[in-house]
Amino acid sequence: MKALHDTWYVAAIATEVDATAMFHRRILDTSVLIYRKGDGSPAALHDRCPHRFAPLHLGKRVGDEVQCPYHALRFDASGRCTHSPHGDGTVPARACVRSFPLVERYGLLWIWMGDASRAAPELIPHYPLLDHALPTAVGHGYMHMGAHYELIVDNVMDLSHVDHVHGPLLNTAGHLSKQKPPVRDDGNSVLVRWEWQQQPPMGLFAPLLQDPSGPAEQFVQVQWTAPSNMFLTVGAVQGSRDYEQGLISWDFHLLTPESETSTHYYFVSLRNFMVESAEFNAMKLKNMIDTFKAEDEPLIAAVQAEMGGADFWSLKPALLSSDPAPVKARRRLAALIEAEAARRSQALVAA
Ligand code: FES
Ligand SMILES: [Fe+2]
Known part of the structure; x- marks a missing residue:
């Protein structure tokens, strides 16, 4: 959609994403999954499995990773596929999910939907x-x-x-x-x-x-x-x-x-x-x-x-x-x- 992408947007109120949540919200016409790792730090992934495009929030958590509900590919918080139960377990090159920079500040989770190399936390508004x-x-x-x-x-x-x-x-x-x-x-x-x-x-x-x-x-x-x-x-x-x-x-x-x-x-x-x-x-x-x-x-x-x-x-x-x-x-x-x-x-x- 026509909008600024290289900027921080609020993705959620921090309390909307509890320790076990598979929280999802559409932002700039892109589905986003947000969850917290075991240490409490939040992570954001494109909420779409790269195999048959199942929403990952319908899947389940396995430690700090997320397992797709459809054919059980598993992804870590950086979007890397860490496990496939198919064939000899080889992970296809395309089996990765986009991750988004996410920062918790002011009781809010701020997401960067654009070019991640530009996502400096100092650019979050100062309040x-x-x-x-x-x-x-x-x-x-x-x-x-x-x-x-x-x-x-x-x-x-x-x-x-x-x-x-x-x-x-x-x-x-x-x-x-x-x-x-x-x-x-x-x-x-x-x-x-x-x-x-x-x-x-x-x-x-x-x-x-x-x-x-x-x-x-x-x-x-x-x-x-x-x-x-x-x-x-x-x-x-x-x-x-x-x-x-x-x-x-x-x-x-x-x-x-x-x-x-x-x-x-x-x-x-x-x-x-x-x-x-x-x-x-x-x-x-x-x-x-x-x-x-x-x-x-x-x-x-x-x-x-x-x-x-x-x-x-x-x-x-x-x-x-x-x-x-x-x-x-x-x-x-x-x-x-x-x-x-x-x-x-x-x-x-x-x-
Ligand atoms: S749709 Fe996710 S593993 Fe098949
Ligand atoms: Fe008003």
Whole structure:
């Protein structure tokens, strides 16, 4: 599929893959098997046996290896065939499976689907906040979304929709649409920020503020990093404009393309309030996922259906005051995908 391949994507939440799991997920239109070796380190293989193409996740684990369910070829975590019960046991040259670089970080498993020689772990986005989070203040969530991932980037990078789409928990009462939010473009990262005063404050914060019906200074900031990772900071404070003294919620929205029409949507949620409440933690994460499912997803899926697979720019979209950030993200990603394609064709010519 058309997407950036030489980059890290979230393949799973770390807890989705337990010690005995034969976890499988489709990423960039490729089936992937993820499992943990005896020492706990995770491994990822193409989930397809090279003999008759049986999905390997239907097979079984034999120590640190995986045995195909169909004719019992066995593969190690590097994808090498280590055992064949057929004939004299000779392993055919083609009997190997592609393995993918996989790194566990921030409670997530990050996979590299492109050229493995370029898979430097330093290229995983830097989210130092997640290094020291209290377990009761951090939540990891997953949603399967029936939409192309760039439509979801558009949704999160243009938060003017919150004024019109979201219910009382998130509603920003028309304050965002009026603004032309400042945008900072750092190349592979684009940052956009809105600030406003709202009374009563957003439902997310109101019950926790000193005066739940009074005015509050609020802000929301989104930082996109290529290809499709977004870091939101949302805050509210009363009686000053010093947001550090107020309530802050940090939310990571990390998107992994499954196919041209579907996306794995991972959330990681953090906050600076009620940090020791596991109940609040669970409720916050559930509220976020329920809100996206009920309020964002149906619209984004309807947009996709209406677009009918057409290229976004070919439809000549009208652009609004909140569009510079999502447009910059789209253009930057398109340029990265183009550069990657050029690199690959050069490599093919050279080979
Ligand atoms: S399909 Fe896997 S061994 Fe035959
Ligand atoms: Fe939304």
